[in-house]
Amino acid sequence: MKQSLQLRTSQHLALTPQLQQSIRLLQLSTLELHQELENLLIENPMLERVDNPLDSAVRLLADGAIGSTESRSETEFGVSPVDDQNNASSDSGEVSEVSNPSDSTSPSETDWSFDDAPQGSKSSEEDEGRPQLEAAHISxxxxxxxxxxxxxxxxxxxxxxxxxxxxxxxxxxxxxxxxxxxxxxxxxxxxxxxxxxxxxxxxxxxxxxxxxxxxxxxxxxxxxxxxxxxxxxxxxxxxxxxxxxxxxxxxxxxxxxxxxxxxxxxxxxxxxxxxxxxxxxxxxxxAASSSDYVVPDVIVSKSADGWQVVLNQDIMPKLRVNSMYANIMKQNRGDGSLTPQLQEARWLIKNMRQRFETILRVSQAIVERQRNFFTHGAVAMRPLVLREIADTLGLHESTISRVTTQKYMLTPHGMFELKYFFGSHVATETGGEASSTAIRALIKQLIGAENQKSPLSDSKIADMLGEQGMVIARRTVAKYREALKIPPVSLRKSL
Structure with missing residues (x-):
């Protein structure tokens, strides 16, 4: 066999590390996102969190004075000092600034001693501010x-x-x-x-x-x-x-x-x-039981212009590049060993912003198509599939699937996962379509209004839905009833 050199041109799709991180952050839930963020903050010294609850804590200085670290006003997800030189200089002064007791107008604002403590009984506001301790659980x-x-x-x-x-x-x-x-x-x-x-x-x-x-x-x-x-x-x-x-x-x-x-x-x-x-x-x-709480990613409220969708600001971490390290690198006082960490920090800030923007866009598209649900409830839910939202926003179906998994929306009707608004459809006699969610809501209403001495069978419910123009089989009614955790007719009968 004769050996030879050949030149071949081809195209292939490659996932860059930045794109891989964006996809991973998009599919994480709120709890998993904050856990991932804590690990990244530990590993990357160039990244810092602005909304740290300890930023507003009262600190005891070395000379015995009290210095309060006020929360810094930052834009959401922060601004990279390397991108803006003017912001870098102002941020560096802010980070390196340490409260000086000599700059105080009065000694009482900085000096502290036991003599300064108020005498007598405490006010009712101080008593109410005490943390309430949970009673010990008895098995x-x-x-x-x-x-x-x-x-x-x-x-x-x-x-x-x-x-x-x-x-x-x-x-x-x-x-x-x-x-x-x-x-x-x-x-x-x-x-x-x-x-x-x-x-x-x-x-x-x-x-x-x-x-x-x-x-x-x-x-x-x-x-x-x-x-x-x-x-x-x-x-x-x-x-x-x-x-x-x-x-x-x-x-x-x-x-x-x-x-x-x-x-x-x-x-x-x-x-x-x-x-x-x-x-x-x-x-x-x-039994020792703990309640599981779900924090919404988006909040839907009624306004004069219709239904408004906003991001939940309480779960949005505020990040920025550490200005002290950034200024050291800008002034060429470093050996360049932190350059990869700087790039990763900038990628994370960008991907975090893109994650929440994508969640907001998808939520707005869902609310736009399910306006009847927010006005009239589950009985007015219309059929919706992932492809419809993907075509509207110019995204792939897999992206919509990642966005709607373990992401929650707070509405006037309660808390729902974004996947709740997607469902199959059932044909109607007029040639239209009815959402399976709306049919389940109708089945729940019919059973809730039935006579307990003579409850409705699955066949009877299917006939009643057929009278409303919905073509649905008895076994489909049984499947939806079991999904609602409603017992069969024999177990719903009472004297």
Whole structure:
């Protein structure tokens, strides 16, 4: 084979590091963005954050004086000192400026001592400004152990009751049988099964009612026995239902229940009210739960000119290039080792600005096409796909998908993810299209207004939607109903 040199011209698409960073920042949520930003601030000394909450903190100087660092007024995302020489000089003076106590007009503004503290009681405003501390969380086990110490004195009884408490799950149910617990106890202790039964009886007498039950029927029965001011006949019927026919009651087979217990609708209705007063998971109130908060990226409000979309300024980080390092490089006092970091800082500021501008443009396009939703609610939602927004803004569908993922919009109707405004469509008899979101809202309205004694079936709902001009199958109604977490017709029926 003969070797030769060939010259070939070709074109290919390459993702520059700046474009890769822009794509990555665009698909991050607000929380992930701030976490990424904190890492970049640590790695890059050329980058600094202007909206640092410590900027307005009161600082104690070396000579004992107090110097307050006022927040600097900066434009959003900052201005690179290298790009503007005039701004660089002014910024450098601002960063390097240190408060001098000798420049103060009066010593009382800078000097501080214990004698300057006001005497007497504090004002009500100072008392209200104190931070409120959250109370310590008490678990179900701690709550039961506290009651155990108040009701028992014998060490042997205390040990057995604590052994039963350790076998409870977070809902308050006994997840181990008494036989298994007895087999795990050493034989030399000579523990009788009756002693474990007594320990379980003591645990079931503790608060909350129903704790220590081995199944749902026993849990409900324990609570019904302790409910106050319940007529004897009603209590007895409710106990019989939960102890023997809990499955029929869960399926709402009221006809068979009336036949089995030989009762009428009024007696069964009163027993149903009593059973609904019980909690299937008595230990749930002691579970440690934390609320998840969603911060909106954009806010939609009504104005005289229509619906206005603005960015949430509270989540927009304000960045800039560190002016001290920038001035050192401009005056050629550095060796050029920070040049890559400077370029990365300028890229990040630009990409951060572009990220929020893209989110705002997409949000404005969504609001423009879903005006009826903001005026009338979910029933007026129109079909919308990613391609429609992409063609309008001149962007790719993948870009719109990244923008609408984990980005939230605060509206007068509540908080929604941007993807909520996109959905499939259902054909109408007139040849038009109806949004699946609007159909789900209509299904929810129809079920909410139905007669509880004769609820609407999926076929009936499909017929009612057909009367409004929407061509929809019964299985589609069932799919939308399940998406709304609405039980079927048999579980919605009441006496």
């Amino acid at each position: 179900l086990k701690e709550h039961l152990l506290e009651q155990m110490r108040l009701n028992l004195r014998e060490p042997r009884d205390l040990a057995l009751v604590e052994l039963v408490i350790d076998a409870l799950d977070d809902s308050g149910y006994l997840i181990e049988s008494l036989e298994d617990i007895h087999s795990s106890i050493p034989l030399e202790l000579l523990v009788e099964p009756e002693e474990l039964n007594f320990a379980l009886f003591m645990v079931q007498s503790f608060d909350p009612p129903g704790v220590g039950a081995r199944n749902c029927a026993e849990c409900l029965a324990l609570q019904i026995k302790r409910l106050p001011k319940i007529p004897f006949v009603t209590r007895r019927l409710a106990l019989a239902i939960v102890e023997t026919q809990i499955g029929l009651f869960a399926q709402r087979d009221f006809a068979r229940l009336k036949k089995i217990f030989n009762c009428d609708d009024e007696d069964l209705r009163e027993a149903q009210v009593v059973i609904r007063l019980c909690k299937p998971k008595p230990g749930a109130e002691f």
